[in-house]
Amino acid sequence: MTAFGMRPPAPGEESPPELLSPGAVVDLARERAESRVDEVLDALDTELVGLTPVKARVRQIAALLLVDRVRARFGLEAARPSLHMCFTGGPGTGKTTVAVRLAELLHRLGYLRKGHLVAVTRDDLVGQYVGHTAPKTKEVLKRAMGGVLFIDEAYYLYRAENERDYGQEAIEILLQVMENQRDDVVVVLAGYADRMDSFFSSNPGMSSRIAHHVDFPDYTAAELEEIGLLMLGREGYGLAEETGPVFRSYIELRRAQPRFANARSIRNAIERARLRHAARLMATAPKVDLAAVTTLLPEDFQTSRVFAGG
Amino acid sequence: MRITQGTFSYLPDLTDEEITHQIAYALDNGWPCSVEYTDDPHPRNSYWEMWGLPMFDLKDPAGVLMELNECRRTFPNHYVRLNAYDARYGRQTTALQFIVQRPANEPGFRLTREEAADRQVRYTMHAYATDRPEGERY
Numbered sequence: 388m389t390a391f392g393m394r395p396p397a398p399g400e401e402s403p404p405e406l407l408s409p410g411a412v413v414d415l416a417r418e419r420a421e422s423r424v425d426e427v428l429d430a431l432d433t434e435l436v437g438l439t440p441v442k443a444r445v446r447q448i449a450a451l452l453l454v455d456r457v458r459a460r461f462g463l464e465a466a467r468p469s470l471h472m473c474f475t476g477g478p479g480t481g482k483t484t485v486a487v488r489l490a491e492l493l494h495r496l497g498y499l500r501k502g503h504l505v506a507v508t509r510d511d512l513v514g515q516y517v518g519h520t521a522p523k524t525k526e527v528l529k530r531a532m533g534g535v536l537f538i539d540e541a542y543y544l545y546r547a548e549n550e551r552d553y554g555q556e557a558i559e560i561l562l563q564v565m566e567n568q569r570d571d572v573v574v575v576l577a578g579y580a581d582r583m584d585s586f587f588s589s590n591p592g593m594s595s596r597i598a599h600h601v602d603f604p605d606y607t608a609a610e611l612e613e614i615g616l617l618m619l620g621r622e623g624y625g626l627a628e629e630t631g632p633v634f635r636s637y638i639e640l641r642r643a644q645p646r647f648a649n650a651r652s653i654r655n656a657i658e659r660a661r662l663r664h665a666a667r668l669m670a671t672a673p674k675v676d677l678a679a680v681t682t683l684l685p686e687d688f689q690t691s692r693v694f695a696g697g
Numbered sequence: 698m699r700i701t702q703g704t705f706s707y708l709p710d711l712t713d714e715e716i717t718h719q720i721a722y723a724l725d726n727g728w729p730c731s732v733e734y735t736d737d738p739h740p741r742n743s744y745w746e747m748w749g750l751p752m753f754d755l756k757d758p759a760g761v762l763m764e765l766n767e768c769r770r771t772f773p774n775h776y777v778r779l780n781a782y783d784a785r786y787g788r789q790t791t792a793l794q795f796i797v798q799r800p801a802n803e804p805g806f807r808l809t810r811e812e813a814a815d816r817q818v819r820y821t822m823h824a825y826a827t828d829r830p831e832g833e834r835y
Contacts, residue, residue: 501757526750533756568763
């Protein structure tokens with residue numbers, strides 16, 4: 388049944404790319420430039436403030452994949468590294484943002500075929516009745532193939548208090564795919580550090596299949612200020628000269644208060660300052676110029692209840 | 698007798714790699730894929746059993762291939778085919794459909810003649826495989 392001969396075999400398709408001789412020298416810098424990985428890494432550096440350990444780890448991974456590619460050209464067989472990861476850190480420390488960048492980076496390096504990110508939570512994976520979980524989890528996994536599956540607050544998948552919880556089933560399917568289809572999908576689990584630890588201790592199989600545990604540190608006050616300025620700049624706002632110290636002391640005070648969510652709190656503060664800024668303009672100035680609509684004054688922050696002691 | 702229906706049916710069976718390329722083509726066109734199986738090879742049997750639901754929002758062929766292989770593993774001696782559906786308004790039809798697995802031994806069809814009124818003869822086809830009950834055919 389194979390002798391139809393309707394398609395002539397494409398010439399050269401079968402022959403593998405020529406291997407380099409053992410004495411050959413490869414220009415790593417050129418390889419690097421060709422993969423255009425530096426664009427992503429530079430964007431990571433300039434657009435994300437702080438996060439030194441995270442950036443270091445991402446650079447290491449990029450370097451490993453690049454060197455692996457060179458090794459493959461010498462004909463050295465190496466198993467594809469497992470890149471499943473766990474991101475731990477407080478709220479608002481940039482876990483999702485880094486995951487998006489990571490997906491793009493892995494795509495550029497040829498590790499992922501598509502490089503898209505599918506962000507899910509327990510709701511998307513776990514079903515509501517018997518037999519509902521497996522198809523649901525598989526559907527999400529299929530959607531994520533060729534890219535990164537980002538599971539936010541992964542510890543909710545496992546509920547220790549209810550042994551009949553369907554979350555266990557979702558975890559088993561995840562583990563299976565993480566092991567068997569490592570080439571197709573990278574799974575990133577994210578969550579708060581302490582809860583992730585207890586999640587891993589009750590799911591040792593999950594822990595051992597994750598090669599990279601990356602911890603996202605909380606931001607310092609100076610980093611938060613830098614983040615705030617970046618956010619303002621992106622939205623076309625600026626601080627008046629005398630607003631700078633007020634903004635700084637706002638961050639100091641807000642950091643000490645409960646439910647502080649790092650960059651997310653800063654974003655919310657800026658949103659509220661924008662509201663006050665607009666209301667102030669409406670109330671006081673009948674005519675405005677560009678400077679007036681783009682500059683936040685101290686009172687836009689000072690009227691916050693953070694300054695009133697919570 | 699080798700069943701020929703759907704695209705590529707006069708070609709040698711596609712390898713997994715070739716199937717992957719075809720799936721990628723379908724996905725690039727925005728056609729969701731689905732997997733179907735049957736053990737009734739009659740050409741007029743258009744409604745094959747669905748293997749799960751159609752797969753929407755997929756970006757990469759690996760997901761479709763995973764379901765395909767699972768279906769093949771569960772029904773190693775059935776016909777399995779892959780559908781790609783074009784949902785665009787104005788088309789809304791199957792855009793690509795091909796068989797990805799067939800039983801090792803396909804017994805083929807018998808021609809049945811039926812004597813009707815006025816010495817008319819009606820012809821019909823009967824698949825030898827369907828002499829046995831469903832699930833025991835191949």
